[in-house]
Amino acid sequence: MDLQLTGKRALVTGSSSGIGVGIARLLADEGALVVVTGRNEERTAKVASDLSERGATVVSALGDLSTDEGADHVASVALEAFGGIDILINNAGGGYEGESLSWFDVPLDEWAATFQKNVVAAGRLIHHLVPGMKERGWGRVIQISSGAGMIPTSAQPDYGPSKAALVNLSMGLSKALASTGVTVNTVSPGMIMTEGVMDFLRFFADKRGWGDDTDRAAEYVLKGCGQTVNRIGQVEDVAFAVAMLVSPLGGFMNGINIHLDGGGTASIY
Ligand SMILES: NC(=O)c1ccc[n+]([C@@H]2O[C@H](COP(=O)([O-])OP(=O)(O)OC[C@H]3O[C@@H](n4cnc5c(N)ncnc54)[C@H](OP(=O)(O)O)[C@@H]3O)[C@@H](O)[C@H]2O)c1
Numbered sequence: 001m002d003l004q005l006t007g008k009r010a011l012v013t014g015s016s017s018g019i020g021v022g023i024a025r026l027l028a029d030e031g032a033l034v035v036v037t038g039r040n041e042e043r044t045a046k047v048a049s050d051l052s053e054r055g056a057t058v059v060s061a062l063g064d065l066s067t068d069e070g071a072d073h074v075a076s077v078a079l080e081a082f083g084g085i086d087i088l089i090n091n092a093g094g095g096y097e098g099e100s101l102s103w104f105d106v107p108l109d110e111w112a113a114t115f116q117k118n119v120v121a122a123g124r125l126i127h128h129l130v131p132g133m134k135e136r137g138w139g140r141v142i143q144i145s146s147g148a149g150m151i152p153t154s155a156q157p158d159y160g161p162s163k164a165a166l167v168n169l170s171m172g173l174s175k176a177l178a179s180t181g182v183t184v185n186t187v188s189p190g191m192i193m194t195e196g197v198m199d200f201l202r203f204f205a206d207k208r209g210w211g212d213d214t215d216r217a218a219e220y221v222l223k224g225c226g227q228t229v230n231r232i233g234q235v236e237d238v239a240f241a242v243a244m245l246v247s248p249l250g251g252f253m254n255g256i257n258i259h260l261d262g263g264g265t266a267s268i269y
Contacts (some may be wrong), residue, residue, distance in 0.1 A: 009083075013121070022236055122166060145163040149164040163188070188227035
């Protein structure tokens with residue numbers, strides 16, 4: 001099936017590692033021109049060169065999207081390179097990385113930092129790139145939220161609420177852009193296998209006295225997730241959902257939030 005993405009210009013934030021790499025790779029393979037972004041120069045350059053070896057037209061842009069300067073720079077590199085952006089994927093993000101993520105152990109200033117990274121960063125790029133989409137009468141904006149935004153947990157008081165805010169932002173923006181040709185949707189992944197998740201499984205296995213048996217740790221963690229698909233998600237799973245939403249063929253999907261979590265948050269609520 002041709003997703004009709006050839007020649008579309010996409011910017012994927014946080015594509016120097018993890019889920020963002022999977023999304024950037026699939027969009028590039030489908031013929032989109034891609035701006036790869038991150039803060040880490042080496043990793044960002046490596047992803048860009050891997051994509052160009054696959055035959056993609058790719059540009060890399062470095063910047064901390066938690067700051068106006070960083071976002072201004074990333075947007076200006078993208079606009080200079082491609083003249084406009086048709087597809088914006090707000091994927092960069094994460095939470096407080098301190099030793100304890102318990103509710104009262106996450107300092108309040110870290111809440112603000114997490115909201116900057118997950119929510120305001122998306123807003124910055126939307127401000128830079130969406131007016132152009134509106135003028136041209138076509139565009140796609142995707143926010144990558146998280147299952148943690150849908151089902152609050154007893155820890156990470158910075159992260160879940162910021163991801164819930166992102167869903168709200170996304171749906172509101174879809175209404176603000178009604179009938180413009182620009183759609184706005186959210187993908188909320190459950191646990192997806194990335195380096196960070198692998199580190200967590202190693203830590204978990206070690207803590208339980210299972211040595212480096214990350215398969216056993218994964219099995220244990222999966223049992224607690226309530227998933228009805230018995231495997232950890234892969235970056236390709238997220239990329240596929242994103243590709244479907246950003247395709248011109250996906251234009252009737254607007255203001256939705258895909259719970260991409262192997263059935264972990266299945267609910268009619
Ligand atoms: N993996 C999961 O299980 C999972 C589940 C649900 C939701 N998510 C969400 O999916 C997204 C990607 O997660 P991931 O697991 O792929 O994480 P990851 O491997 O840690 O990648 C995070 C990406 O975001 C970039 N980034 C982080 N803070 C940034 C900032 N202030 N400015 C610019 N770029 C920044 C990083 O760039 P540098 O490293 O170059 O700085 C990196 O490219 C995140 O929003 C995360 O919350 C992940």
